[in-house]
Amino acid sequence: MTAVRNEIEAETDRAGDDPGPLPGAGAPHLPQQPDLVQLLTPEGERLEHPEYPLEVSDAELRGFYRDMVLVRRWDAEATALQRQGELGIWASLLGQEAAQLGAGRALQDGDMAFPTYREHGVAWARGVDPLHVMSLFRGVDNGGWHPRERGFALYTIVIGAQCLHATGYAMGVQRDGAESAVLAFLGDGATSQGEVNEAMVFAASFAAPVVFFCQNNQYAISVPLERQSKVPLYRRAAGFGFPGVRVDGNDVLAVLAVTRAALRAAREGQGPTFIEAFTYRMGAHTTSDDPTRYRLAHEVEEWKLRDPIARLKAYLSRSGLADAAFFDGVEAEADELAGRIRRGTVEMPDPPPTAMFDGVHAEMTPPLAAQRAAFEAYQASFEGGAA
Amino acid sequence: MTHATLRRFALPDVGEGLTEAELLQWLVAVGDTVTVNQPLCEVETAKAAVELPSPYAGVVVELLVEAGATVDVGTPIITVDTGGGTAAEPPEAPQPGGLIGETTANGRTAVLVGYGPRSTEARRRPRRTAVPEAAGPPLLATAPDARSKPVRHGGLEVGRQAEAAAIREDAASSAAVAPGRRGPRPLAKPPVRKYAKDLGVDLAQLTGTGPGGVITRADVDAARTAPAPRADMAISAPRGEERIPVKGVRKHTAAAMVASAFTAPHVTEFLTVDVTRMMKLRRRLAERPELAGVRISPLLLVAKAVLLAAARHLLVNSSWDEAAQEIVVHGQVNLGIAAATPRGLVVPNVKDAGRLSLAELAGALAELTDTARAGRTAPADLTGGTLTITNVGVFGVDTGTPILNPGEAAILAFGAIAERPWVHKGEVRPRQVTTLALSFDHRIVDGELGSRFLADVGALLADPGTALAF
Missing domain, CATH: 2.40.50.100 (RNA polymerase II/Efflux pump adaptor protein, barrel-sandwich hybrid domain)
Known part of the structure; x- marks a missing residue:
């Protein structure tokens, strides 16, 4: 994986070359970004990148479109359910579908991902049932999936803490001699956290097989990125001693290619990579937030022109890879999914009270077993038997 | 059916x-x-x-x-x-x-x-073995002190038992004591307690109508608005005083005005101007094809005059930075227009108004005031103002002494335009006259600068052709 290795050197080499048409050049009011890896422009034009060649089948391309539409529909339904009092809170991924699906689909079966609380697209890619995510935001449980079965840890609400878990897990993978990689998700705001920096120091020192995937959605709740960092985030990686890449986070193909390359490098023992997926949070930070208080409507309008789904749709229709029947089919499937999520959320049962004893330890310990037995006996002491 | x-x-x-x-x-x-x-x-x-x-x-x-x-x-x-x-x-x-x-x-x-x-007591399945009430909750060593607040431990029996005991205690004591007296501590949410305290309402005298007998805000309101009738007051029923809660825009306005009035030393100057020519110009502009459909209001022309004059006197468009001990001269004029809305006074502003053509400015002003009256002004439009006009004339008054929008150096009040006897070309004629009032922050704008700025605005309105000289 020399492409990623050489990123730091390549940056200086590139200075003298004619960069040709620059990625980001087509997008209005965005400074040209010579370092931005892009394989699909906002207008839906396919580009080639010398360091990130990507072979992707037509079916995979259609699959990405379907993934993103379904996840966006889920997100919209969850937001509505929160407004109807059915969820305590919801963190919307609107606008970040490509970053999450591209990264999620780059993972292989044996890999492990450590999400924040917004990675619904990655959860989808890892085969997590949306209702298992909804149960967390409804306050029913802490997330209904089994982290090991899905290769996807539980959501972490504490900002940046999952990076430590990921580095530690990766060091474990290294000691097991396993051929798998770890993907740590974080946001732009998390880069200011101590844990994240500690995680990166350890990852670099031990060449741990971990990839730090930062979705730079431009705001840490209301604080814009320029208040968090004086340098582009991907350049921080150089200070830790591993490569950093900036990828167009609204381009699912580029995210897939870059993340795949970084994970492969990690699996091959070349150590960590930092990926900055340059994207935008189209909605509020969470349902408790009002973004109109800190950003202008025209900024959102500009980013709508770089929508991750619209550009893939444009590419699919223009190159004849999908027709109206396909798009209609995906829409219908999205509505069906939304209906299933709504019903499943509203009718969600409580877990049995004894569920709190499950998953505390890898193996049930005698004291815990005793507590469980005592609790079951206590429950059974009510008329009508145990719940 | x-x-x-x-x-x-x-x-x-x-x-x-x-x-x-x-x-x-x-x-x-x-x-x-x-x-x-x-x-x-x-x-x-x-x-x-x-x-x-x-x-x-x-x-x-x-x-x-x-x-x-x-x-x-x-x-x-x-x-x-x-x-x-x-x-x-x-x-x-x-x-x-x-x-x-x-x-x-x-x-x-x-x-x-x-x-x-x-937590609903009634829905809980009873224990198989009857536990005598007097024995207290099974998980507690001693019966909870009814005065202590029941603690909810995320569904642990401890909290529920304590709460149930407290409610029982409460019910028992309210049955035992005289009507009107409840248990040791009336049940109410903290904001309601605060509300009652602020209004001087004794919660112990109230009967809660909320779930479980909890005293609600409405109960407090009812207690306040329906005082016990006194015999000597029953003869005539004078209209009682009304207390309007200060909140939302009104609260914000109050705080902003107090802050402004007591931090920036205000000076107000007045100038009465013959605006007959401006009104004529207004009619001529309205006939111009490129301005067809544009509403040329007197406020628009005053705004334009203020912008032209502000470009000559940059210090008028500035702020006092107390912390840095600096005057911040703004690079652009974000022109605020004070608007009376159903939700109170708001001052949305037109960003970089100095760069707009007359037609653009007219559009921006119309949109601003329409949006404000509809109560839909975006927060971004309410912040960042640098210079404000308040159009008190629409209420038919001559002038006023406006208070600065906090952080700004000047505010212009624009009074009603009325026909008045006026000496024009050596004769007393009926002319259209208005009075301008300029309040300014004397830390930034001294009497000379304020006077020059106000005179410039006046000159532009009295003879719009003066604009050519600007």
């Missing part, structure tokens, strides 16, 4: 831990057919203004809350007939889920995030 299935939607907590929201406007009316997730209304909380989507598909039967009202979380706001029922049912409390503090059909109480314990 089809059977109605009536469902009520109660105001949810759309933020984390909010207790109330103002219903800004209804987006549906009685008789409308609504679909799931169709926006029903717009509400504003302490955190954000958001639309509430419908959880039901059906026909709107009743709007239970009027626009403009402040509604407690959990209060039903709309009834929807979802049809398809087998029999007419009474309106249900929101069946799916539940709202903060409200008990759902399965007995759970919605807490801030998610759902907490089943």
Whole structure:
């Protein structure tokens, strides 16, 4: 994986070359970004990148479109359910579908991902049932999936803490001699956290097989990125001693290619990579937030022109890879999914009270077993038997 | 006849831990057919203004809350007939889920995030072995002190038992003592306690109408507005004083005005101007084809004159930075227009107004005031103002001494334009005259600069041709 290795050197080499048409050049009011890896422009034009060649089948391309539409529909339904009092809170991924699906689909079966609380697209890619995510935001449980079965840890609400878990897990993978990689998700705001920096120091020192995937959605709740960092985030990686890449986070193909390359490098023992997926949070930070208080409507309008789904749709229709029947089919499937999520959320049962004893330890310990037995006996002491 | 299935939607907590929201406007009316997730209304909380989507598909039967009202979380706001029922049912409390503090059909109480314990005593299954009440809760070594606040430990029996005991104690003592006296501590939420304390209402004298006898804000209001009638007052019923809670825009305005009046030393100067020529120009401009459809208001021309004059006197468009001990001269004029709206005084501003053509400025002003009157001004439009005009003339008054919008160096009040006897070309003639008043922050703008600026604005209005000299 020399492409990623050489990123730091390549940056200086590139200075003298004619960069040709620059990625980001087509997008209005965005400074040209010579370092931005892009394989699909906002207008839906396919580009080639010398360091990130990507072979992707037509079916995979259609699959990405379907993934993103379904996840966006889920997100919209969850937001509505929160407004109807059915969820305590919801963190919307609107606008970040490509970053999450591209990264999620780059993972292989044996890999492990450590999400924040917004990675619904990655959860989808890892085969997590949306209702298992909804149960967390409804306050029913802490997330209904089994982290090991899905290769996807539980959501972490504490900002940046999952990076430590990921580095530690990766060091474990290294000691097991396993051929798998770890993907740590974080946001732009998390880069200011101590844990994240500690995680990166350890990852670099031990060449741990971990990839730090930062979705730079431009705001840490209301604080814009320029208040968090004086340098582009991907350049921080150089200070830790591993490569950093900036990828167009609204381009699912580029995210897939870059993340795949970084994970492969990690699996091959070349150590960590930092990926900055340059994207935008189209909605509020969470349902408790009002973004109109800190950003202008025209900024959102500009980013709508770089929508991750619209550009893939444009590419699919223009190159004849999908027709109206396909798009209609995906829409219908999205509505069906939304209906299933709504019903499943509203009718969600409580877990049995004894569920709190499950998953505390890898193996049930005698004291815990005793507590469980005592609790079951206590429950059974009510008329009508145990719940 | 089809059977109605009536469902009520109660105001949810759309933020984390909010207790109330103002219903800004209804987006549906009685008789409308609504679909799931169709926006029903717009509400504003302490955190954000958001639309509430419908959880039901059906026909709107009743709007239970009027626009403009402040509604407690959990209060039903709309009834929807979802049809398809087998029999007419009474309106249900929101069946799916539940709202903060409200008990759902399965007995759970919605807490801030998610759902907490089943706390309804009546729904709990009785123990097989009867535990004597006197023995106290089984998990507690001693009976809880009824005065201590029951602790909810996320559904642990400890909290429930303590709470149940406290309620029992409460019921017993209220039965035992004289009517009007309740238990050791009346039940009410902290904001209601504060509210009652502020109003001087003794909670111990009230009977709560909320769930479980909890005293609600409405109970406090009722106690305040219905004082015990005194015999000597019964003869005549004079109109009692009304107390209007200071909140929202009014509260903000009050704080801003006090801050401004007592930090910036204000000076106000007046200038009475013959604006007959400006009014003539206004008619001529209105006839120009490129300005067709543009509303050329006197305010627009005053705004233009202020912008032209401000370009000559840059210090008028500046701010005092107390912390840095610097005067900040702004690079652009964000022109604020004070607007009276149903929600109070707001001062939205036109960003970089100096760069706009007359037609653009007219458009921006119209949009600004329309949006403000509709109560939809975006927060971004309310911040960053650098210079303000207040059009007191629309109320028919001559002039005033405006208070600076906080952080700004000058504000111009524009009075009514009226025909007055005026000496014009050596004769007394009826002329259209107005009075301008300029208040300025004397730390930044001294008398000379203020006078020159005001004179320039006046000159531009008296003879708009002067603009050529600017």
